[in-house]
Amino acid sequence: MDLFEDPQDNAHEFSVSEISGAVKKTLENEFGFVRVRGEVGRVVIARTGHMYFDLKDDRSVLASVSWKGQVAKLAHRPEEGMEVIATGRLTTFGPQSKYQLNVEDVRPAGAGALMAMLEKRKAALQAEGLFAPERKRPLPYLPEIIGVVTSPTGAVIRDILHRLRDRFPRKVLVWPVAVQGRDCAAQVAHAIEGFNRLTPGGALPRPDVIIVARGGGSIEDLWGFNEEIVVRAAAASQIPLISAVGHETDTTLIDYASDLRAPTPTAAAEHAVPVRLELINWVDNKGARLSRAATQMVGLRRQRLNDLSRALPRKEELLDTPRQRLDMLSEKLDGALRGYTARKRIALTETAGHLRPSLLSVRVGNFRRTVDDRAARLKPALSRSVATVRRDVDKMQAERRLSDGWARIVERRKSQLDSLARLHSTLGYKATLKRGYAVVRSGDAIITDTKSAKQAGSLEIEFADGKFAVGGAAPKAKKVKTDDGPDQGSLF
Template identity: 65%
Template sequence: MDLLDDDPSGNTPEFSVSELSGAVKRMIEGEFGHVRVKGEVGRVSRPRSGHVYLDLKDDRAVLSGVVWKGVASRLETQPEEGMEVVATGRLTTFPGQSKYQIVIEDIRPAGLGALMAMLEKRKAQLQAEGLFDASRKQPLPYLPEVIGVVTSPSGAVIRDILHRLRERFPRKVLIWPVAVQGQRCAPDVVHAIEGFNALSPGGALPRPDLLIVARGGGSVEDLWGFNEESVARAAAASRIPLISAVGHETDTTLIDFVSDKRAPTPTAAAEIAVPVRMELLGWTGEAGARMTRAMGQRIETRSQRLRDLSRGLPRADTLLDQPRQRLDILADRLPRALIRGTEQRRVALSDVAGALRPSLLARTIAHGRESLGRRTDRLSLRPIEREIARSRDRLDTLARRLGEAGTRRLEDPATRLSGLSRLLETLSYKGTLARGYAVVRSGEGHVLTRKAEAEQAAGLEIEFADGRFPVGGSAPKPKARRKPGDKPEQGSLF
């Protein structure tokens, strides 16, 4: 017994850290395999991996949670900090940090109050960004050619819209089918709005002039897809004017605040989109009738005024009476006036003819002849001759200067050519050869400057100042002893 008391370990078994962590993990997962937890969402983290990490808390404890990427993309409601939610999942442990956590498979707001709180938070955020401002809303076209409708193709909403359009003013309608509730609602609506805006004007598929996003009435949960932030931003960014017609008149969603026009019902949206054709026809007919009556009255008024003015004008016969009488009087006076004029001109001609005597003409001719003689005396050739002499001297001077310039022009190139010739002779290697030097070339004509090159050459050629001298080999052969009386070998230098 004393030995057992002295043993510090006693009979307690030993576990490794991994074994103990695994045992705890199995126990927690076995006891809490599937749970639902209600709490407030605390810290929310969304790393690039796509997973969502968050905290669920109440006033006394905090529970870590994780939503894997595949589950997070399918959630109808994305968790946000401050939301009160009910999370469904399974408890497990994370041995790497010695903590337990819940792997969330579904998360929903905990009642209508949580949804309304989240909606008010989103609404305040979008309003702060200016997406609700009236200044950014686009005016609706008066009579659109093509209307795009974003709604469910199988509900009563599309039938009501088409029926109302046919009654008021038939137009072309493009329907983009979407899910109007559930987790596919928001992505489908966003894709539809962006798809309509991406169409090219005048393309094979016409681009709508007006969009209607419509859905029938329902609960807050049913209409929640139209409260998503992505839907509101897509509607605000639409370049095509947009009418929101979601729910009944008392229902309000975020898309109603960012749209260019809100309709209380889908049928009212069709009424806002187009005017009543019969009313337009009636108004046009009434306006045409009024214009016809106005033109008739205008013409009648002008005709009456013209008649009134015409009564104040004199008759044509009255206007011509006085001119006709004046013409008769002048016709009677004309012959007498002609006779009197002729007599006056005859008397004047007689007076002038009496003054023309031969002696007067003779004096006039003599005076003209004297004046002509004086003018002839003033015409002399001496000034012209002096001008010719001055011009001849100036011409001789210019000819002499031209000759001198031509001579200088010919002498300068000759002098420069002579200098260049002397410079060429000075720099030429011929002058160096004349001073006693020689140029050594190989048999192929290459200039040799080194002894090794000369030894390797097959033949040599030496150029002196007065010509070139070939050498048979690269090195002289030893002289053979000649016997007395022998002749030198042909081609030998000695």
């Protein structure tokens, strides 16, 4: 060995990963399972669902992590400022040369920390208005169906059913839930929302009121009813909700969000329904009072009617005066009729005195003479008018006879003209041409023998269907209109 050789030159060389793995193995073997008490620092939940937070005291900080599956199982979510006891395994994160605590469980460090967290959560929810009195709904006086959210195996449901049976039996729907532990809050919130989603009058009818009940216990046992999801479900319920969690001295956040807080589950059943016997007695009492009031009213009305009837006259006395007045008037009727008849007779006599026959004869003679004079004056003019009218009538009759004669003459001439037209069409030379004959012309002259044909310079022969020239210069073709068709030109 060289006396001048450095001993460190013989040390083993480690890679970075080997050192990181050795440190990780040593740390996990030494601190495999630990419980650490400290104050929660910053809390970050990644989009993957993993939660990263710090545990600290007055001198040091310990990085902590809970994976997504562990976060879902935590009974208490760490919040900044809480003092907690975290349970887990100490490990390292090689890429950043850091160690951290893998937290599997978190519990508040004592009742003081729980109450501080409870007050902080209560203040936040109250600031949102979830505990406002105007949000609370009145309970139905006599619900048909009552929904109960509680454990199906505990004494609470038996106490509620027993109390309902004693007071006023009603239909009860029980939604079984865990009333403590990590699953309590989620199941209670789901039960409240499930009751609200039921259809009224359906196969599983919707309850008219909900009771959330649990027996007494420590603050840790009742912590599920302080969770935010439970409080929000209770505040959002459209069905009136009664909270009966714990004993009378126990208070949870669901009590502030519910429509009514009952000190015990038995008291919740008492608030839900009235006492049936008391209700029957109340109805009977009201019915008796109504009957007594009606009887008393009828008696008072009868007494009042009797009192008023004493002041009224008898029916016989009511007719005495009119009957006497009728007798008096009937006695005066005969004399009044006789006097009236006498007055009318006198008036008739006075009027008849002015109607003497001689006076009427004079008036009739005067009227007759007036009529005769007027008739004498009107007779010449009337005669002239009659003569004029008679002449006009004679003239009109003569004109009518003349018009009828001309019409007959015109009709007769028309008939004769039609006969001549038919005769012309039958005997005309056109009809003869149609039977196979022809007309020979020389200029305007008609050729009827061979001598005239020889002397003629040129001839024109007309058939039924057209004309053509023979000998000499052929005349210019021209259209010939026939009776059987359109005009046709010469064939030559």
